[in-house]
Structures are given as C-alpha cells and as structure tokens.
Amino acid sequence: MDAQRLDSILSRYECDPWDLIPVLQDIQDSYSYLPKEELQEVSQRLNVPLTQIFSVATFFKMFSLVPKGRHQVKVCLGTTCHLRGGTRLMESLSNRLGVEPGYTTKDMEFSLETVGCLGSCAQAPVMMVDDKYFGRTSVDKVPKILKLYK
Amino acid sequence: MPRFESVDHLQEYRRQLAARLDPKQPQVLVCAGPGCLPMGSDEVAAAFREELQKNGLEGKVALKECGCQGLCARAVKVLLRPQEIAYQHVTPEDVPEIVEATLKNGQVVDRLIYEDPDTHDRFAYKADIPFYKGQQTVVLRKLDVIDPESLDDYLAMGGYRGLRKVLVEMSPDQVIEAVDRSGLRGRGGGGFPTGRKWRICADTLEEVKFIICNGDEGDPGAFMDRAVMEGDPHAVLEGMIIGGYAIGARRGYIYVRHEYPLAVKRLALAIDQAREAGFLGPNILRSGFGFDIKISRGAGAFVCGEETALIASMEGFIGEPSPRPPYPAQQGLFGRPTVINNVETWVNVPEIINMGADWFAAIGTENSKGTKVFSLVGAVNQTGLVEVPMGTSLRQIIYGLGGGLGPGREFKAVQTGGPSGGCIPPQFLDLSVDYDSLQSVGSIMGSGGMIVMDNTSCMVDVARYFISFLYEESCGKCTPCREGLKHLLFLLDEIIAGRGELAHLDLMEELCATMSSASICGLGQSAVNPVRSTMKYFREEYEAHIRDNKCHALVCRPLLKYTIDPETCTGCLACVRECPVGAISGIKKKVQELDQELCVKCGLCYEACQFDAVKVE
Ligand SMILES: Cc1cc2nc3c(=O)[nH]c(=O)nc-3n(C[C@H](O)[C@H](O)[C@H](O)COP(=O)(O)O)c2cc1C
Ligand code: SF4
Ligand code: SF4
Ligand code: FES
Ligand code: FES
Numbered sequence: 001m002d003a004q005r006l007d008s009i010l011s012r013y014e015c016d017p018w019d020l021i022p023v024l025q026d027i028q029d030s031y032s033y034l035p036k037e038e039l040q041e042v043s044q045r046l047n048v049p050l051t052q053i054f055s056v057a058t059f060f061k062m063f064s065l066v067p068k069g070r071h072q073v074k075v076c077l078g079t080t081c082h083l084r085g086g087t088r089l090m091e092s093l094s095n096r097l098g099v100e101p102g103y104t105t106k107d108m109e110f111s112l113e114t115v116g117c118l119g120s121c122a123q124a125p126v127m128m129v130d131d132k133y134f135g136r137t138s139v140d141k142v143p144k145i146l147k148l149y150k
Numbered sequence: 151m152p153r154f155e156s157v158d159h160l161q162e163y164r165r166q167l168a169a170r171l172d173p174k175q176p177q178v179l180v181c182a183g184p185g186c187l188p189m190g191s192d193e194v195a196a197a198f199r200e201e202l203q204k205n206g207l208e209g210k211v212a213l214k215e216c217g218c219q220g221l222c223a224r225a226v227k228v229l230l231r232p233q234e235i236a237y238q239h240v241t242p243e244d245v246p247e248i249v250e251a252t253l254k255n256g257q258v259v260d261r262l263i264y265e266d267p268d269t270h271d272r273f274a275y276k277a278d279i280p281f282y283k284g285q286q287t288v289v290l291r292k293l294d295v296i297d298p299e300s301l302d303d304y305l306a307m308g309g310y311r312g313l314r315k316v317l318v319e320m321s322p323d324q325v326i327e328a329v330d331r332s333g334l335r336g337r338g339g340g341g342f343p344t345g346r347k348w349r350i351c352a353d354t355l356e357e358v359k360f361i362i363c364n365g366d367e368g369d370p371g372a373f374m375d376r377a378v379m380e381g382d383p384h385a386v387l388e389g390m391i392i393g394g395y396a397i398g399a400r401r402g403y404i405y406v407r408h409e410y411p412l413a414v415k416r417l418a419l420a421i422d423q424a425r426e427a428g429f430l431g432p433n434i435l436r437s438g439f440g441f442d443i444k445i446s447r448g449a450g451a452f453v454c455g456e457e458t459a460l461i462a463s464m465e466g467f468i469g470e471p472s473p474r475p476p477y478p479a480q481q482g483l484f485g486r487p488t489v490i491n492n493v494e495t496w497v498n499v500p501e502i503i504n505m506g507a508d509w510f511a512a513i514g515t516e517n518s519k520g521t522k523v524f525s526l527v528g529a530v531n532q533t534g535l536v537e538v539p540m541g542t543s544l545r546q547i548i549y550g551l552g553g554g555l556g557p558g559r560e561f562k563a564v565q566t567g568g569p570s571g572g573c574i575p576p577q578f579l580d581l582s583v584d585y586d587s588l589q590s591v592g593s594i595m596g597s598g599g600m601i602v603m604d605n606t607s608c609m610v611d612v613a614r615y616f617i618s619f620l621y622e623e624s625c626g627k628c629t630p631c632r633e634g635l636k637h638l639l640f641l642l643d644e645i646i647a648g649r650g651e652l653a654h655l656d657l658m659e660e661l662c663a664t665m666s667s668a669s670i671c672g673l674g675q676s677a678v679n680p681v682r683s684t685m686k687y688f689r690e691e692y693e694a695h696i697r698d699n700k701c702h703a704l705v706c707r708p709l710l711k712y713t714i715d716p717e718t719c720t721g722c723l724a725c726v727r728e729c730p731v732g733a734i735s736g737i738k739k740k741v742q743e744l745d746q747e748l749c750v751k752c753g754l755c756y757e758a759c760q761f762d763a764v765k766v767e
C-alpha cells in the first residue's frame with residue numbers, strides 16, 4: 001500500500017463517515033481504481049464498515065475495483081446520441097480496441113465506457129477521451145481519434 | 151478584487167467598474183459552451199490569442215471564452231461586441247480574416263454570417279437572427295456577455311445586486327414572500343412551488359438548516375444546467391446565498407455530476423472568488439449573516455438526481471431514495487431541514503429579487519410563471535439552448551426557433567422530460583408548453599430536454615431505450631420498479647426481435663399501472679411515461695413490429711437485412727475492415743459478398759461505406 005499517497009488524500013478531510021464518497025473519488029482519480037488495501041485503511045480511518053464501502057464502490061459507476069487504462073474513452077449513449085448512431089460508434093470502438101465496454105485493453109492503454117449523456121447533445125453522437133470532447137463523430141472518424149492517443 | 155466591507159463599498163466599486171469599462175471596447179467572445187467545446191472552440195480561442203498578438207491588439211481587444219451562445223448547431227460560435235456580429239462555424243483558419251476585416255477594418259466577413267435554412271435570408275447581427283428574436287432570456291441572459299471566470303464581469307452585469315438588496319432592504323420573511331408571490335416553480339422536474347418549499351423549511355424549529363443546489367442533470371438530452379454552471383457560476387452562488395438568508399441556513403452544497411468536470415472547476419473558482427470578495431463566509435458584507443458553499447461531486451448514478459437519494463449519497467451511503475414525507479424541507483441532510491432546488495431555479499432567484507415578484511409573475515401562464523430554458527436537440531435544424539416564456543407553443547419552439555426539421559424530414563414526435571417523460575405526436579404541436587399542459591398529454595416538463603424525432607426514429611426502439619436506461623439505473627430498492635422494468639424490457643425486446651404478440655401490449659399496460667402507483671420514487675413512478683405515450687400515440691408502429699415483423703424506421707436490428715449493391719460497390723473494402731464478424735468477403739476492387747448467416751446486423755458496414763453501396767431494408 002502507498003501509505004503516503006493515501007495520507008495526502010485523507011489529510012484533505014476531517015475523516016467523518018460522510019466523507020466516504022469524496023475520499024473514494026479522490027482515490028479513484030489518483031490510482032485509477034480502488035485498491036483493496038487502501039479501502040481497508042479508509043474503513044478504519046473513517047469508521048465505516050468495509051461492507052458499506054463495497055456497496056458504495058459497486059453502486060456508483062465512476063468507481064472501479066480493477067485498475068483502469070491510461071486513457072478513458074467514454075461513448076455517449078444518451079437519448080440524442082442513441083438516435084444518432086451512438087451504439088454503432090460504441091461497437092466500432094469496441095472492435096478496434098478489442099474490448100467490451102466496461103473493460104480495459106490488455107496493454108492498459110484504453111478503458112472503454114458508455115455514459116448516459118455528456119451534455120453536448122447538440123453535437124450528437126459525442127465521445128470523450130480523458131477530458132477532451134469529440135462532437136459529430138462517426139464510425140469513419142474513429143481511427144483518427146484513436147491515433148491521437150497511441 | 152477588494153474584500154467588500156459593506157454594501158456601500160460594493161456600490162462604490164460597481165460605480166468605479168462602470169467608469170473603467172469602455173462600452174466601445176471591441177470584444178471577441180468565443181463560445182466555449184457544451185456545444186462548441188467538442189467542435190474545437192479551444193483551438194479557435196488560441197488562434198485569436200495568437201492573431202491578436204501578431205497584430206498588436208492584445209491590449210485593445212478583449213478576448214473571452216464564454217458560455218453557450220444558444221445556437222450550438224452552428225458551432226464554433228463567435229460574437230463580436232459591441233456591434234454584436236454573430237459568426238457561425240468558425241475554425242482557426244477563419245481567425246486571421248476576422249481580425250483583419252472586422253477588428254481592424256470594421257467589415258463583416260460575409261461567408262461566416264448566419265443564413266436562414268429556409269428563406270436563405272442572411273443576417274450579420276445577433277438581434278436580426280430569428281433564432282434569437284423569438285426568445286426572452288432571464289436565466290441565459292449573461293451567458294454570451296461575461297467571462298465565466300471573471301467576478302468583475304458578473305458585477306458589471308448587476309451581479310450580487312440581489313444579495314445586496316436582501317441584506318439591506320428585506321427581512322428573510324419578505325424574501326420568501328417575494329419568491330412565493332413570483333410564482334416560481336422548481337425547474338428540476340417536479341415543478342413544486344419554490345416559495346412554499348422555503349416556507350416549510352423556514353417554519354421548522356430546527357437551528358441548523360441546509361441549502362442544496364441540484365446540479366446532477368441526469369436526463370439525457372438536457373444540458374441547460376451544465377451550460378449555466380459553466381457559463382454563469384456566480385449566479386448559482388448568489389441564488390443559494392439569498393436562499394440561505396431566507397430560510398436561515400449557514401451552509402450550502404452544490405451537487406454536480408461527475409461527467410461535468412468543467413462545471414466543477416468553474417464553480418470552485420467562483421466560490422474562491424466569492425469568499426475573497428466577502429460574498430461568502432462568516433460575515434457577508436459585514437451584515438452579520440454568514441453562509442458558505444461546498445461542492446459535492448456525483449459519482450455516476452442517475453437516481454441520485456432524486457432529492458432523497460442525493461442526500462443519502464452526500465451522507466456517504468448508496469443512492470437509494472426513501473419515501474416522502476418527511477420531505478427534505480422538514481428532514482433532509484443529516485436529518486436537518488434542507489431546501490433543495492435545481493440549478494435553473496436558483497438562478498431565477500436573484501432576478502426575482504432585483505426585478506420584483508410582479509415582473510416575474512407577469513411572464514408566462516396562469517400556473518407556470520417565468521421563462522424556461524429548453525435544450526432543443528435531435529432531428530431539428532438549429533440545435534441548441536433556447537429560453538422562452540412559459541406557455542410558448544411547441545410549434546413556435548421547434549419551427550419558429552429551431553427552424554424545423556430540414557428537407558425531406560418529417561416530424562414524428564418530440565420527447566420531453568427525459569426518461570420520465572413521453573413522446574408527443576404531431577397533433578399536439580400547438581400545445582402551449584407549461585407544467586400542466588405537458589402532463590395532460592402524458593409527458594412532463596422535466597428539466598427541459600426537448601428531443602425532436604423524425605421518420606428515422608422508431609418509437610418502439612425509443613421506448614425500449616428509455617426502459618433499458620432506467621433498468622440500468624433503478625436502484626433496485628422497491629419491487630414494482632425493479633421487476634416492472636425488467637419485464638417491460640423483456641417484452642419490448644421480444645417485440646423488437648419479431649417475437650411479440652398483441653397480448654404483450656395489454657401486459658405492458660398492466661405493468662405500467664402497478665409501477666406508477668406502487669414505486670417509491672419518481673424514477674419508477676414515471677418510468678411508464680415513455681411506454682404509455684408511445685403505445686397510445688404510435689400503436690401502429692408496435693403493431694407493424696408484431697404483425698408484419700417490420701420496423702419501418704429501419705432501426706430495430708433483428709428485423710433488418712443488409713445487402714451490398716453490386717452496381718455501386720467499388721470494392722474499397724471499407725466495410726470489410728469494419729465488420730466485426732467477418733461477414734463480408736471478396737477481392738479488392740471487386741464487388742463484395744455479404745453472408746446473411748454470419749451478419750449480426752450491426753450496420754457498421756452501412757456507415758463505413760462512402761459509396762452508399764450497402765443497402766438496408
Ligand atoms: C429519478 C429522478 C431523477 C431526478 N434528477 C434530477 C436532476 O438531475 N436534477 C434536478 O434538479 N432534479 C432532479 N430530480 C428532481 C429532484 O428530486 C427534486 O425534485 C428537485 O431537485 C427539486 O428542485 P426544484 O424544486 O428546484 O425542481 C429528479 C427526480 C427523480 C425522481
Ligand atoms: S465499402 Fe462499399 S464500396 Fe467499399 S467494398 Fe464495401 S460495399 Fe463495396
Ligand atoms: S451489418 Fe454488421 S455484421 Fe452485418 S455485414 Fe455489416 S458490419 Fe458485418
Ligand atoms: S445524449 Fe449524448 S451528449 Fe447528450
Ligand atoms: S455551446 Fe456554443 S452555442 Fe451552444
């Protein structure tokens with residue numbers, strides 16, 4: 001366990017039980033997943049049972065119990081994107097990366113995810129890689145977008 | 151920015167600010183809103199920065215990256231003040247010409263101005279463009295004026311004047327009275343009267359109370375809250391501080407979806423600025439009233455937009471709703487009375503205080519006051535954000551502002567209210583949009599998403615889409631919702647696969663009746679709206695799937711057949727590369743063969759082919 005890294009996260013909080021979700025978010029952001037040993041430590045420090053931590057960690061979509069890849073690819077399957085071919089976009093990405101949504105490529109480069117709506121519906125279908133949005137995407141633009149991150 | 155020690159100090163600063171600002175100074179506002187960001191607005195802004203520098207104009211021309219300018223369909227939008235010349239589809243390559251022609255020589259770059267899709271009339275100035283003419287902006291008013299990261303800009307537009315007014319002139323009770331009299335109703339979906347909610351909370355005997363701003367914006371297709379949080383963050387804060395003063399709370403929280411990183415960043419910056427200037431903190435403008443705000447990030451769960459689930463997750467639990475009463479206004483966060491309102495609701499508050507309850511109550515209809523922001527998306531020409539008085543007709547919004555559907559496209563339905571809403575057919579286009587009228591046709595206002603659908607959308611698929619969305623997002627706590635969604639999804643999948651029976655429709659109706667009456671929260675109760683409204687208004691589509699195994703919109707995969715047209719196929723192999731199952735084969739530059747046995751009907755070949763040689767029926 002990386003005690004120093006965890007301490008620097010926990011030091012931002014009073015460590016009350018209701019700090020649980022923000023603490024897990026910081027761990028997720030910093031480690032790209034929620035490592036088991038860290039969760040045990042959080043359980044003690046925040047005085048929250050480990051069972052509750054696991055139920056929270058599995059309830060919310062942003063948390064992952066396994067390490068994620070270097071780049072997060074999010075494909076919008078919100079209503080507008082659904083109507084405008086979001087599913088096909090997702091399938092094309094899934095083919096090219098060789099992973100199903102929710103998984104990470106073997107080389108740990110890309111994690112593929114679907115989301116409910118990215119809030120850029122006017123440019124559907126929309127996808128996001130890390131913090132960058134791509135609007136009016138289509139199957140034939142996928143290779144070019146992925147190339148930016150290879 | 152000074153720290154304001156009194157309301158007079160603020161007044162004085164505002165006067166100085168007005169004197170310092172030159173209304174004639176040229177300004178370039180590059181839209182960096184939710185619609186323009188994905189189209190490369192950052193590159194356009196960078197090009198302006200470079201070009202202004204090259205021309206020695208950095209000091210003379212103000213460059214701002216602002217919030218949504220409304221007409222997202224024409225991204226990237228650029229607005230030049232003070233003339234208000236509105237350019238469309240701007241790319242970095244256009245920037246040198248804009249700087250040379252418009253900024254240096256005062257000429258309009260003709261090829262970048264607005265052209266009406268129908269009449270082909272061309273307009274250079276924002277005020278002449280029909281899209282803007284038909285609107286009345288209250289909530290979006292500052293989005294294409296201010297730099298969201300500048301407190302000075304907000305102050306120059308009259309920001310924190312509402313806060314000053316309540317601290318100096320109004321008792322908490324008078325503030326509640328004003329909000330009540332204005333007729334403001336919640337913009338997050340339910341439409342509960344805001345003043346009444348505040349009164350319930352203020353009347354409790356508890357010492358500690360809380361304010362929450364609901365920025366979870368889960369409805370797919372709605373992005374007005376994102377646009378406001380990113381584009382005018384101080385307005386959200388000001389509304390909440392006024393609310394805190396009114397009900398006697400000292401702490402507020404903004405709950406923002408984690409998919410909105412820029413909103414979090416902008417709000418955090420605004421909070422820092424407000425603290426530094428003395429608009430937040432233990433003793434605001436030395437009035438004796440103290441209030442502070444923290445941001446809570448969502449963790450990716452649609453149901454957490456529901457107020458009791460949102461509160462549960464802020465307490466560190468999973469986002470399960472609980473039955474009401476008690477309402478959060480009586481017993482909310484940590485068991486304390488809590489007023490929770492939507493982003494757009496909060497932003498209306500300072501305007502009501504400034505302009506007066508009567509002004510607000512004069513806009514809109516009998517029971518729905520004020521304006522409403524809609525995100526107009528889907529199969530409409532001019533996608534974007536529009537703000538109109540309550541009571542404006544669907545036709546005026548979709549055709550008058552949205553410019554209709556474009557050549558060859560036929561209006562089929564408009565979906566309002568997100569997954570809890572319904573699909574409204576053409577016969578109701580003249581319906582005036584307010585809380586009650588939408589409900590009367592089986593939909594709801596919801597947060598203001600308006601998704602226009604044409605003949606390429608299949609209504610059975612739309613119903614299935616929402617049910618599968620809600621099935622994924624249901625927290626699973628109550629049986630009618632959990633099991634009802636599962637069975638609805640099963641039945642819809644059968645219909646889509648061509649295995650449906652007419653009796654399934656009755657079964658679905660029965661499931662809907664139980665779900666709407668017996669689910670704990672709004673998710674389950676209103677999940678039936680997409681199913682009911684499509685079954686009611688588009689029954690013939692269900693029947694076509696069931697009786698004829700046909701999806702006329704060519705959407706439902708199991709009912710489709712893909713073929714390659716030997717006449718047009720050039721043998722470029724684009725489809726072969728795309729096909730995930732290797733169903734297409736042949737020699738390069740020869741006509742390709744598609745094996746129906748292997749084909750999983752994903753349509754990737756159809757989209758990949760540049761020559762329209764892949765056919766679907
Ligand atoms: C399933 C579900 C999801 C909701 N999502 C949101 C949301 O994303 N944003 C929002 O403001 N209100 C949402 N609401 C409504 C809230 O429960 C609550 O009524 C609202 O925040 C109150 O604010 P208002 O009175 O200003 O509308 C949702 C309700 C339900 C049942
Ligand atoms: S993409 Fe079109 S033209 Fe090219 S091989 Fe496939 S069917 Fe033929
Ligand atoms: S529809 Fe999909 S599976 Fe069928 S041939 Fe085309 S790409 Fe292959
Ligand atoms: S539906 Fe895809 S961005 Fe909103
Ligand atoms: S985001 Fe630029 S116009 Fe809407």
